[in-house]
Amino acid sequence: MRALLRSFGYAFRGLAHAVRMERNMRIHTAVMAYMYGFLLLPDWFTVTRVQWALLLLANALVVGAELFNTAIEATVNLATGGRYHPLAARAKDVAAAGVVVCALFAVGVGVAVLGQPEAFRRMGEYFATHPVMIGVLIISIAVAVAFIASARPSPAPTESHRVPEQQHGART
Numbered sequence: 001m002r003a004l005l006r007s008f009g010y011a012f013r014g015l016a017h018a019v020r021m022e023r024n025m026r027i028h029t030a031v032m033a034y035m036y037g038f039l040l041l042p043d044w045f046t047v048t049r050v051q052w053a054l055l056l057l058a059n060a061l062v063v064g065a066e067l068f069n070t071a072i073e074a075t076v077n078l079a080t081g082g083r084y085h086p087l088a089a090r091a092k093d094v095a096a097a098g099v100v101v102c103a104l105f106a107v108g109v110g111v112a113v114l115g116q117p118e119a120f121r122r123m124g125e126y127f128a129t130h131p132v133m134i135g136v137l138i139i140s141i142a143v144a145v146a147f148i149a150s151a152r153p154s155p156a157p158t159e160s161h162r163v164p165e166q167q168h169g170a171r172t
Helices: 002-021 023-040 049-080 086-114 117-129 131-149
Strands: none
Touching (some): 002 023, 002 049, 023 049, 023 086, 023 131, 049 086, 117 131
16 A cells, blocks of 8 residues: 555656646646636636536646656656757657647637637626726736746756665556
């Protein structure tokens, strides 16, 4: 049981690393936060259970693809030692293309599910009658942009960051 919990810890550590360090993961996170915020807080959109499932699936595909892309990029960088190789470039490009395909699918699902003119009319009426909320929205967008822009690549690992082989080796 301890090994299972440890493996979940590794997974969450990887997710946290991606959100902390990867700009594109931060973009996905911010966009999802706004989408779910506009879906859950006010009563503007009508979304069925099936539509919720599609939105959740589309978001999971994008996040999963971004995580795989990050892992592939790190592995390629490790294998090449930072030197250019055409096959390494191809691997990175194809992994990034996988993210783009999933992101386009998510946009399509979002447009199909959330393309509700009446909901956007209600949203416009809300902001027209609550102008202070326009300021709140603008401030939240500024915070989101700062969050996205503050992603920094992780520093080169040091000896203190090494994980012992028996603890971080092949996990099943």
